[in-house]
Amino acid sequence: MKFDFKHKVALITGGASGIGLAVVSNYIDAGGQVVVADLNQQRLAELTEKYGTDTFLGVPTDVSNEAQVNHAVEAGVQKFGHLDNAFLVAGANKLGPLLDQSMADYDFVLNIDLRGVVMFIKAFGRQIRTQATPGTIVNIASINALVPEPLGSAYSIAKAGVQMATQSASLELAPFNIRTNAILPGLVNTPLTESMRENPEINAEMMKNIPFKRGADPSEIAQVALFLSDDASSYVNGASIVVDAGATSATYPDLSQLFK
Numbered sequence: 222m223k224f225d226f227k228h229k230v231a232l233i234t235g236g237a238s239g240i241g242l243a244v245v246s247n248y249i250d251a252g253g254q255v256v257v258a259d260l261n262q263q264r265l266a267e268l269t270e271k272y273g274t275d276t277f278l279g280v281p282t283d284v285s286n287e288a289q290v291n292h293a294v295e296a297g298v299q300k301f302g303h304l305d306n307a308f309l310v311a312g313a314n315k316l317g318p319l320l321d322q323s324m325a326d327y328d329f330v331l332n333i334d335l336r337g338v339v340m341f342i343k344a345f346g347r348q349i350r351t352q353a354t355p356g357t358i359v360n361i362a363s364i365n366a367l368v369p370e371p372l373g374s375a376y377s378i379a380k381a382g383v384q385m386a387t388q389s390a391s392l393e394l395a396p397f398n399i400r401t402n403a404i405l406p407g408l409v410n411t412p413l414t415e416s417m418r419e420n421p422e423i424n425a426e427m428m429k430n431i432p433f434k435r436g437a438d439p440s441e442i443a444q445v446a447l448f449l450s451d452d453a454s455s456y457v458n459g460a461s462i463v464v465d466a467g468a469t470s471a472t473y474p475d476l477s478q479l480f481k
């Protein structure tokens with residue numbers, strides 16, 4: 222699908238890799254400029270080189286640090302004059318059994334995956350309120366907001382929280398002309414899932430539950446994110462769009478043998 226984001230500026234967290242990077246490249250292809258807040262300074266430098274400073278601003282940011290979150294928004298406004306679309310993509314995971322995982326690991330996941338999103342909603346939302354122009358926010362949650370990941374309780378709890386943060390923001394930010402929506406991706410082929418996908422047994426088990434028998438290309442998530450930021454979705458607010466090839470519907474074993 223062709224979108225037009227000319228004269229628009231996006232704030233993208235986690236834009237140095239995976240889904241966030243696909244959002245960066247799709248948004249720039251559609252004519253927009255981007256402010257990318259990410260921990261990975263080396264990748265930010267490489268992407269600045271690739272896209273040029275008229276189009277790309279990398280702001281080294283830990284999304285779990287409120288001062289750095291606020292600084293990323295300020296730096297973007299200082300550079301481009303305004304912001305229009307936020308894509309809150311940065312995320313991380315630490316697996317561990319619910320009964321034994323340390324609270325330090327819980328805090329690590331919740332601070333990045335949930336608090337980081339809430340702090341960016343606040344910083345970006347306040348900026349749009351000041352500008353008095355329309356804005357959009359797309360949060361990348363996960364199907365784990367609906368279906369818990371085994372040994373991933375911290376991640377699943379955080380992602381369920383992102384879904385509710387999206388709904389809360391959809392009410393409170395609507396008066397400022399901001400639409401807030403979430404995407405709940407299934408398996409996406411990014412570095413985050415590499416260790417699972419490269420394990421043949423785990424990969425085979427995952428494929429059983431994915432009707433398309435493949436993980437998504439990051440661009441297949443980015444295209445939905447751009448749709449939710451475009452006027453084509455002007456009445457969509459507070460929605461959670463599941464993008465998982467039907468995986469969350471695949472709870473049954475294969476019953477076709479009953480008909481043989």
Ligand SMILES: NC(=O)c1ccc[n+]([C@@H]2O[C@H](COP(=O)([O-])OP(=O)(O)OC[C@H]3O[C@@H](n4cnc5c(N)ncnc54)[C@H](O)[C@@H]3O)[C@@H](O)[C@H]2O)c1
Nearest residue numbers: 235237238239240259260283284311312363408409411413
């Ligand atoms: N890959 C999947 O299958 C999948 C499925 C559902 C949801 N998601 C979600 O999509 C989002 C993107 O994941 P991905 O698969 O592209 O992963 P990825 O590892 O490829 O990219 C994550 C990016 O976030 C950045 N990041 C991590 N911690 C950060 C922090 N504290 N501050 C700033 N930046 C930080 C990393 O540097 C990296 O650039 C995450 O929120 C993830 O939970 C991924």
